[in-house]
Amino acid sequence: xxxxxxxxxxxxxxxxxxxxxxxxYDIGLLNYLTTTAGFAPxxxxxxxxxxxxxxxxxxxxxxxxxAFIIMNAAMGSIPSEIFEAAQIDGAGSFMTAFKITxxxxxxxxFLVMMLRTIDTFKLFGKVIALTGGGPGNSTxxxxxxxxxxxFSYFNMGNATAASLIVLLVIASFSVVYIRKIFQED
Amino acid sequence: xxxxxxxxxxxxxxxxxxxxxxxxxxxxxxxTSLKTPIEAxxxxxxxxxxxxxxxxxxGVYESGFFKxxxxxxxxxxxxxxxxIALAFPASYALVRFNFPLKFKNxxxxxxxxxxxxxxxxxxxxIYEMFTNMGLVNNLWGxxxxxxxxxxxILHLDAFRIS
Numbered sequence: 001x002x003x004x005x006x007x008x009x010x011x012x013x014x015x016x017x018x019x020x021x022x023x024x025y026d027i028g029l030l031n032y033l034t035t036t037a038g039f040a041p042x043x044x045x046x047x048x049x050x051x052x053x054x055x056x057x058x059x060x061x062x063x064x065x066x067a068f069i070i071m072n073a074a075m076g077s078i079p080s081e082i083f084e085a086a087q088i089d090g091a092g093s094f095m096t097a098f099k100i101t102x103x104x105x106x107x108x109x110f111l112v113m114m115l116r117t118i119d120t121f122k123l124f125g126k127v128i129a130l131t132g133g134g135p136g137n138s139t140x141x142x143x144x145x146x147x148x149x150x151f152s153y154f155n156m157g158n159a160t161a162a163s164l165i166v167l168l169v170i171a172s173f174s175v176v177y178i179r180k181i182f183q184e185d
Numbered sequence: 186x187x188x189x190x191x192x193x194x195x196x197x198x199x200x201x202x203x204x205x206x207x208x209x210x211x212x213x214x215x216x217t218s219l220k221t222p223i224e225a226x227x228x229x230x231x232x233x234x235x236x237x238x239x240x241x242x243x244g245v246y247e248s249g250f251f252k253x254x255x256x257x258x259x260x261x262x263x264x265x266x267x268x269i270a271l272a273f274p275a276s277y278a279l280v281r282f283n284f285p286l287k288f289k290n291x292x293x294x295x296x297x298x299x300x301x302x303x304x305x306x307x308x309x310x311i312y313e314m315f316t317n318m319g320l321v322n323n324l325w326g327x328x329x330x331x332x333x334x335x336x337x338i339l340h341l342d343a344f345r346i347s
Contacts (some may be wrong), residue, residue: 011272028230
């Protein structure tokens with residue numbers, strides 16, 4: 001389990017550097033694998049439909065251990081009598097997994113979903129490091145827009161207007177989040 | 186779940202596959218750092234370098250990398266100490282003192298909003314304020330800007346209640 005946690009411990013820029021090399025169209029490893037398997041090389045970061053998918057893949061690679069840790073802790077806290085009772089009642093392994101484990105873990109799953117959604121609002125570093133806004137405008141997020149308008153073009157009016165809109169959206173989102181958390185107590 | 190040899194085999198295959206997928210980029214970093222620059226950009230990537238070399242590490246040392254890393258560590262430690270020093274009295278006051286209830290909730294919601302916010306939204310007004318205060322190219326600006334303040338307050342708050 002200590003091995004699985006490792007991608008989470010790396011800094012975001014290190015992860016971006018490695019994956020940028022792997023995603024390279026000519027000399028990257030992923031295209032080498034697809035060509036030896038017989039397919040055409042994929043434009044991972046240069047195809048405008050695929051660039052966002054590649055960034056999401058890097059994010060999944062880095063943060064899946066986080067969800068794994070929370071799920072592991074939650075699953076370890078289920079008493080084993082429930083599983084024995086299910087086995088006595090004759091449930092197969094799939095049915096046990098879907099109908100017993102999942103409802104117990106549903107609060108943890110919800111917690112992980114909220115935390116990851118919050119983290120993806122801050123996806124700024126990976127986007128800039130991997131594609132710098134994407135081929136054309138395709139991987140541009142709100143954060144990169146604010147950054148470009150505020151710090152490259154010094155268009156402070158546009159940047160602060162966008163910041164205010166983001167702030168209002170996130171304030172409403174967090175009110176919903178807090179209501180959910182306080183209703184569970 | 187019945188543990189027989191078939192399930193065990195599936196389990197081990199799955200486990201090895203996931204370990205490989207997770208660890209492979211890290212192995213790739215290590216291997217590429219030992220390759221010569223010509224071999225690193227080879228269109229046919231190799232799993233093990235033909236001629237391992239330590240020249241890259243020498244280049245890293247010569248380019249002043251350790252000074253930058255010392256800066257990073259110093260900034261992290263200093264800003265952590267600053268944020269703990271500020272968060273500890275704040276969380277103590279939040280728990281012990283009977284504020285009118287609306288203020289306490291609004292304050293906590295505000296801290297949560299700041300935690301969720303993309304950092305660039307905060308960076309623009311901070312940048313403008315810091316240019317007027319002269320803290321832009323200064324290390325002290327970096328210390329007071331990178332704040333784990335919100336996290337510290339939330340954690341210390343939960344800890345103090347218990």
